[in-house]
Amino acid sequence: xxxxxxxxxxxxxxxxxxxxxxxxxxxxxxxxxxxxxxxxxxxxxxxxxxxxxxxxxxxxxxxxxxxxxxxxxxxxxxxxxxxxxxxxxxxxxxxxxxxxxxxxxxxxxxxxxxxxxxxxxxxxxxxxxxxxxxxxxxxxxxxxxxxxxxxxxxxxxxxxxxxxxxxxxxxxxxxxxxxxxxxxxxxxxxxxxxxxxxxxxxxxxxxxxxxxxxxxxxxxxxxxxxxxxxxxxxxxxxxxxxxxxxxxxxxxxxxxxxxxxxxxxxxxxxxxxxxxxxxxxxxxxxxxxxxxxxxxxxxxxxxxxxxxxxxxxxxxxxxxxxxxxxxxxxxxxxxxxxxxxxxxxxxxxxxxxx
Amino acid sequence: xxxxxxxxxxxxxxxxxxxxxxxxxxxxxxxxxxxxxxxxxxxxxxxxxxxxxxxxxxxxxxxxxxxxxxxxxxxxxxxxxxxxxxxxxxxxxxxxxxxxxxxxxxxxxxxxxxxxxxxxxxxxxxxxxxxxxxxxxxxxxxxxxxxxxxxxxxxxxxxxxxxxxxxxxxxxxxxxxxxxxxxxxxxxxxxxxxxxxxxxxxxxxxxxxxxxxxxxxxxxxxxxxxxxxxxxxxxxxxxxxxxxxxxxxxxxxxxxxxxxxxxxxxxxxxxxxxxxxxxxxxxxxxxxxxxxxxxxxxxxxxxxxxxxxxxxxxxxxxxxxxxxxxxxxxxxxxxxxxxxxxxxxxxxxxxxxxxxxxxxxxxxxxxxxxxxxxxxxxxxxxxxxxxxxxxxxxxxxxxxxxxxxxxxxxxxxxxxxxxxxxxxxxxxxxxxxxxxxxxxxxxxxxxxxxxxxxxxxxxxxxxxxx
Numbered sequence: 001x002x003x004x005x006x007x008x009x010x011x012x013x014x015x016x017x018x019x020x021x022x023x024x025x026x027x028x029x030x031x032x033x034x035x036x037x038x039x040x041x042x043x044x045x046x047x048x049x050x051x052x053x054x055x056x057x058x059x060x061x062x063x064x065x066x067x068x069x070x071x072x073x074x075x076x077x078x079x080x081x082x083x084x085x086x087x088x089x090x091x092x093x094x095x096x097x098x099x100x101x102x103x104x105x106x107x108x109x110x111x112x113x114x115x116x117x118x119x120x121x122x123x124x125x126x127x128x129x130x131x132x133x134x135x136x137x138x139x140x141x142x143x144x145x146x147x148x149x150x151x152x153x154x155x156x157x158x159x160x161x162x163x164x165x166x167x168x169x170x171x172x173x174x175x176x177x178x179x180x181x182x183x184x185x186x187x188x189x190x191x192x193x194x195x196x197x198x199x200x201x202x203x204x205x206x207x208x209x210x211x212x213x214x215x216x217x218x219x220x221x222x223x224x225x226x227x228x229x230x231x232x233x234x235x236x237x238x239x240x241x242x243x244x245x246x247x248x249x250x251x252x253x254x255x256x257x258x259x260x261x262x263x264x265x266x267x268x269x270x271x272x273x274x275x276x277x278x279x280x281x282x283x284x285x286x287x288x289x290x291x292x293x294x295x296x297x298x299x300x301x302x303x304x305x306x307x308x309x310x311x312x313x314x315x316x317x318x319x320x321x322x323x324x325x326x327x328x329x330x331x332x333x334x335x336x337x338x339x340x341x342x343x344x345x346x347x348x349x350x351x352x353x354x
Numbered sequence: 355x356x357x358x359x360x361x362x363x364x365x366x367x368x369x370x371x372x373x374x375x376x377x378x379x380x381x382x383x384x385x386x387x388x389x390x391x392x393x394x395x396x397x398x399x400x401x402x403x404x405x406x407x408x409x410x411x412x413x414x415x416x417x418x419x420x421x422x423x424x425x426x427x428x429x430x431x432x433x434x435x436x437x438x439x440x441x442x443x444x445x446x447x448x449x450x451x452x453x454x455x456x457x458x459x460x461x462x463x464x465x466x467x468x469x470x471x472x473x474x475x476x477x478x479x480x481x482x483x484x485x486x487x488x489x490x491x492x493x494x495x496x497x498x499x500x501x502x503x504x505x506x507x508x509x510x511x512x513x514x515x516x517x518x519x520x521x522x523x524x525x526x527x528x529x530x531x532x533x534x535x536x537x538x539x540x541x542x543x544x545x546x547x548x549x550x551x552x553x554x555x556x557x558x559x560x561x562x563x564x565x566x567x568x569x570x571x572x573x574x575x576x577x578x579x580x581x582x583x584x585x586x587x588x589x590x591x592x593x594x595x596x597x598x599x600x601x602x603x604x605x606x607x608x609x610x611x612x613x614x615x616x617x618x619x620x621x622x623x624x625x626x627x628x629x630x631x632x633x634x635x636x637x638x639x640x641x642x643x644x645x646x647x648x649x650x651x652x653x654x655x656x657x658x659x660x661x662x663x664x665x666x667x668x669x670x671x672x673x674x675x676x677x678x679x680x681x682x683x684x685x686x687x688x689x690x691x692x693x694x695x696x697x698x699x700x701x702x703x704x705x706x707x708x709x710x711x712x713x714x715x716x717x718x719x720x721x722x723x724x725x726x727x728x729x730x731x732x733x734x735x736x737x738x739x740x741x742x743x744x745x746x747x748x749x750x751x752x753x754x755x756x757x758x759x760x761x762x763x764x765x766x767x768x769x770x771x772x773x774x775x776x777x778x779x780x781x782x783x784x785x786x787x788x789x790x791x792x793x794x795x796x797x798x799x800x801x802x803x804x805x806x807x808x809x810x811x812x813x814x815x816x817x818x819x820x
Contacts, residue, residue, distance in 0.1 A: 051471045055464075096810070149564060149590075156810075159573045159803070160513075160566035162493045164811065176501070252467070253497040256490055256566050258593060259463060295468065298458070310458040311418030311427075 114241025411477020
């Protein structure tokens with residue numbers, strides 16, 4: 001009933017090629033944007049902004065980036081943390097060495113640097129596939145961990161190796177309150193989600209998907225694997241690089257190489273897998289799930305009035321979190337995106353399923 | 355669909371776990387000495403406002419899980435027990451009750467920041483003062499506390515240059531920074547060699563946790579090595595530090611005259627075991643004060659005998675008046691946070707001392723702003739103008755555990771003296787006199803580092819004369 005597209009005729013090519021051809025989808029997206037940009041800022045507390053909304057939007061961006069690589073192009077990568085680190089350190093270095101630059105422009109430069117590194121480390125993907133490629137990207141992860149903690153130049157020779165960021169100020173407008181930071185992240189996320197959605201619907205995205213589904217067949221129908229794979233690496237690392245710069249500047253404010261270690265790579269990969277491979281909205285849902293669930297589980301017992309030790313809460317958190325991941329994957333291996341799709345199909349017939 | 359059954363089963367098992375574990379504490383596998391849990395207790399006191407609102411909220415960032423739990427648990431128990439003691443024995447500070455809530459950081463920076471955000475607004479006047487118990491978290495919070503106007507006490511850790519109050523008005527690395535620790539260690543090995551000038555040509559290796567914490571002492575050691583002509587090798591150990599074969603192989607090849615150990619958590623005991631494995635004499639190993647507690651030496655058994663570390667003034671011991679009070683008011687009342695027989699361990703005492711200082715700065719701030727809940731900004735005044743005299747120390751029942759401290763705007767550290775203690779297989783014994791870190795060496799470094807920081811962050815130095 002809610003999702004019935006009966007009566008929505010596509011009378012032009014334009015209508016047929018719209019991002020959201022169904023009216024209900026458009027309304028949904030509008031509602032979500034409205035919630036994101038108008039409702040949340042009105043109701044959210046400072047804690048919600050700083051500990052929940054900002055990390056979720058930034059991680060959403062990273063998951064979006066990784067989804068392009070893993071979900072759309074089928075290249076498994078464990079180097080997300082590394083790309084984020086490259087983005088963050090590059091942004092930092094551009095800012096500190098060329099102080100006249102606009103910080104947002106530095107973020108873009110950080111993203112571009114990550115793109116460069118991404119293309120470089122994407123080259124092995126032309127020869128190796130699947131798990132082997134995952135291992136190759138793992139090498140990148142360890143390499144950046146090493147480089148950023150050992151090579152003093154990257155950290156501007158800070159004795160401790162920990163970086164404290166400069167304030168982010170654009171044309172005299174400082175992104176210093178949680179609300180402004182949130183707006184910045186959400187805007188960037190929205191723009192990039194739109195870009196990603198359009199790329200994957202177009203020629204490039206189709207090339208990626210063809211490569212993912214069967215690379216030999218793709219090559220036979222005229223898709224150049226080198227171009228397809230490297231462009232996926234490039235776009236993906238650009239997104240992730242920007243996410244890394246935001247994570248460092250907007251969320252952390254001060255970080256050490258450990259902030260972008262292998263665990264970050266894993267958790268972003270989990271976001272993508274749990275959210276749904278090859279789905280834009282899935283990545284975002286996965287990011288929300290992986291970031292929020294531990295926090296919720298952590299705060300639930302005391303909110304419910306149980307007096308248990310912080311250690312036990314933590315252990316429960318890990319156990320329940322693990323169990324839920326297994327549960328979700330067992331119930332729906334295709335992730336939240338698929339659940340959402342099923343829900344839509346059900347809503348289409350509801351309340352009169354036949 | 356059969357999922358509803360599955361969900362029910364899941365919920366049921368979760369419930370069982372909660373109920374079953376409700377009485378158990380301390381979830382660390384590496385804990386060697388915990389036998390029975392005597393007191394049933396709630397070390398997680400979720401914060402609930404009192405009706406009259408006459409309370410001072412103290413946030414507690416702790417870690418009782420993960421690779422740093424064996425050490426973090428002791429600190430947390432000491433801290434929380436002392437807060438409980440103040441409430442039970444004195445009814446708070448001048449009638450203002452102390453409330454607190456613990457938040458588990460796992461020694462991770464991002465979780466620490468999340469905890470900070472979670473706790474900073476609680477209580478009638480917001481969080482009093484944060485004790486992050488982690489150098490990484492301290493670095494991250496240094497940026498945030500400035501805008502939130504909440505002071506940070508980083509007793510024996512954190513940024514070394516943050517003792518300069520004109521650049522770091524909100525940071526208080528009380529009782530010793532890493533530069534102080536490193537300086538004391540160099541002086542101590544100098545004494546052992548028969549004078550600092552005898553260090554010429556000697557080799558010192560620093561085995562450190564590869565994080566801001568472990569890297570902190572390096573600039574000072576480099577400076578000292580230039581001054582005295584000893585060579586310095588730095589050997590990093592990756593977090594969490596259970597894999598150190600390569601590091602100790604390097605030690606075996608280099609054969610340094612002394613090894614300084616800058617580790618935390620499971621890294622320490624692993625280092626001692628590896629040192630024993632490569633036959634490096636433990637008598638020539640000296641740890642920082644975070645590498646010199648029971649959880650660091652007991653797992654290595656007899657291999658630890660002869661190992662020393664610098665102390666943050668105090669060592670182990672539970673014979674002070676304050677311990678008697680803790681037994682009487684907290685443990686006998688069944689409110690103890692940990693094991694009764696672990697009261698008085700090195701890290702327990704450190705947590706306790708930390709809490710005692712928090713309580714005393716609150717008292718000091720009350721002397722100016724009145725006996726009511728105070729804001730972070732008012733507490734900051736209380737810390738910057740804090741003086742702990744011998745008479746106060748005796749009154750608090752801390753005699754011998756801490757020396758007088760006096761803070762000022764230009765010196766947020768307060769004191770720079772320390773002793774060395776050595777593990778004899780059963781207890782820690784002091785093996786040196788008080789050694790004072792040389793301010794002639796440290797102060798110029800602090801000034802340079804603080805100025806660099808100020809420049810990078812566009813901070814104008816506040817004037818210290820007012």
